[in-house]
Amino acid sequence: MTFMTEFQQKITDLLPGVELRLNEPMDKHTSFRIGGPVEAMAFPKTVQQLSEILKVSALLDSKPAILGAGTNILAPDAGVKGLVVCMKDCLDTMEQLDATHIRVSAGVSMTRAAVFAANLGLSGLEFAHGIPGSVGGGVYMNAGAYGGEISQVCTQVDVMDMTGSLRTLSCEEMAFSYRHSRLEEEGGIVVSAVFVLTPKPAEEIRSVMQDLMTRRKNSQPLDLPSAGSAFKRPVGGYAAALIDGAGLKGYRVGGAAVSEKHAGFVVNLGGAKAEDVKQLLSDVADIVFVDTGVHLEPEVRIW
Numbered sequence: 001m002t003f004m005t006e007f008q009q010k011i012t013d014l015l016p017g018v019e020l021r022l023n024e025p026m027d028k029h030t031s032f033r034i035g036g037p038v039e040a041m042a043f044p045k046t047v048q049q050l051s052e053i054l055k056v057s058a059l060l061d062s063k064p065a066i067l068g069a070g071t072n073i074l075a076p077d078a079g080v081k082g083l084v085v086c087m088k089d090c091l092d093t094m095e096q097l098d099a100t101h102i103r104v105s106a107g108v109s110m111t112r113a114a115v116f117a118a119n120l121g122l123s124g125l126e127f128a129h130g131i132p133g134s135v136g137g138g139v140y141m142n143a144g145a146y147g148g149e150i151s152q153v154c155t156q157v158d159v160m161d162m163t164g165s166l167r168t169l170s171c172e173e174m175a176f177s178y179r180h181s182r183l184e185e186e187g188g189i190v191v192s193a194v195f196v197l198t199p200k201p202a203e204e205i206r207s208v209m210q211d212l213m214t215r216r217k218n219s220q221p222l223d224l225p226s227a228g229s230a231f232k233r234p235v236g237g238y239a240a241a242l243i244d245g246a247g248l249k250g251y252r253v254g255g256a257a258v259s260e261k262h263a264g265f266v267v268n269l270g271g272a273k274a275e276d277v278k279q280l281l282s283d284v285a286d287i288v289f290v291d292t293g294v295h296l297e298p299e300v301r302i303w
């Protein structure tokens with residue numbers, strides 16, 4: 001018989017209708033391809049299942065970690081104790097509400113949401129095409145690119161708190177700022193978001209999306225595992241320019257390195273450990289600080 005921890009036994013018994021995977025490797029779920037096994041990972045298929053999972057977690061005195069598409073997470077090599085709730089592809093509906101509004105569930109990828117809007121002839125989500133995360137992760141951290149960001153188009157967000165209750169927050173109540181929302185301090189799970197968009201010919205929207213994708217392919221190391229920009233943009237500058245200026249392109253710790261193609265990206269050259277990435281982030285921040293006096297803050301969420 002396979003050994004189960006007490007937590008695994010309890011959660012399996014208490015959530016009979018929910019897809020649960022025990023000892024699920026995080027490296028399968030992160031774009032860095034890093035991270036050890038999770039004690040239990042749950043895949044809610046409905047909002048009701050999500051609520052049930054959170055209620056059971058509270059009963060077991062366990063605060064679950066929330067996983068979207070795993071494109072902005074550095075997960076520990078030793079794995080994660082307790083429960084991880086995986087939202088990616090689980091809650092994945094999209095609907096047009098009226099001439100200018102769409103509602104998208106948290107598990108939908110940002111790219112799919114952008115394509116959905118483009119097909120309806122609705123402009124505003126072009127910037128999101130090519131961001132590899134989920135809408136839930138994007139709303140949680142106000143993702144953005146090429147001058148656009150979630151806060152510019154998001155009008156309301158359905159958020160579930162850790163007791164399983166749902167409430168609706170307006171854009172103002174989300175308190176979005178650069179790569180940040182209030183959920184980072186308060187917790188809460190993005191279930192869906194409503195976006196307000198502007199009618200425009202679909203061809204024009206697609207052409208902008210293609211242009212942005214070409215710019216990404218030309219400037220980013222998309223052939224290697226990474227979590228996108230490793231550092232937030234410091235006030236008045238760009239992390240990549242400061243890192244490049246400090247001569248750190250190609251700087252390496254174990255299997256992790258500063259990308260040769262884009263100094264703002266840390267890439268996994270093969271077999272990188274979370275500890276390698278952490279050490280590299282710390283070294284880069286220290287060297288840039290000595291070089292320029294600027295403090296770089298990681299954008300990647302370190303679990």
Ligand SMILES: Cc1cc2nc3c(=O)[nH]c(=O)nc-3n(C[C@H](O)[C@H](O)[C@H](O)COP(=O)(O)OP(=O)(O)OC[C@H]3O[C@@H](n4cnc5c(N)ncnc54)[C@H](O)[C@@H]3O)c2cc1C
Binds near residue numbers: 066106130135191
């Ligand atoms: C090649 C590459 C390019 C990238 N380019 C960009 C870019 O241009 N702009 C940009 O902003 N980012 C970029 N990123 C980073 C990443 O895609 C975004 O930060 C994205 O928004 C993260 O979404 P995710 O679903 O992957 O979240 P995850 O990485 O799974 O999670 C990130 C954080 O969000 C939380 N979270 C996830 N889902 C939810 C939810 N439903 N409710 C509450 N909390 C949740 C997690 O707990 C975690 O703290 C890039 C990444 C890569 C690998």
